[in-house]
Amino acid sequence: MRKTGMIVLGHGSRRREVSLQFTAMVERVAREVSGAPVLPAFFSLGEPTLADQVRALALQGCDRIVVMQYFLYNGVHIEQDIPEMIAALREEFPGVEFVLQPTLQDDPALERLIVDRLLADAGR
Template sequence: MQTEIILLGHGSRSLEANHGLIKVANKVTHLVNRPVTPAFVSHGTPDLPSAIIVKILSGATRIIIMPLFLFRGMYVSTGIYEEIKDIKEQFPQIEIIVAKELGADDIIANLAYSRIKETIGHEFSDEPFQ
């Protein structure tokens, strides 16, 4: 089974912002030791359906979509599934899995804490949230 991974971000008119998603995809590529493709909801290429089709045409039998969104808003809850509905019908033999969004995770809280601390100094304790 050939598993492929797509890292899905919102996208922006700012190329610098879109480059951020590409940088994260490259970092995840090194962590999972396999290619991770960035895709964009809007204002960037490829869009999600295009990225999925490229993966299928290159031989993927399973595609994991990792939404790089903090919370489960409308797009994560329904929009992704609406975008991939036709592809799933056209390629029923391909397993397409949508991973859970980032969510209210301790890692996110610790990252926010780190950014606050680096912005205003060392007023806070050095103990991360647990």
């Protein structure tokens, strides 16, 4: 039976408070996900990195790692940079299955949130 670990991958920021807020959000999400560790990682401008967290999960015995790309749009990081990082990690961890989830682009749940927020203040 495979052991799954999860990583929420954000871009990162030079501002420490942004990194702390992202990490706190991932910790809240992790409390809602039972049965698998959920860790924050930063693509750029922050630590821990994606590679750091993959190594941490591998040390915990995870042989399947789900990477949720916490990005709004499919720019160059999504289309090129992150797939290259995942390819390198697949070479470093050949026994680990990597599942790369899509970004939030065109996600109906996000669109519903935007509609709900707009309607909450409509007519004011």
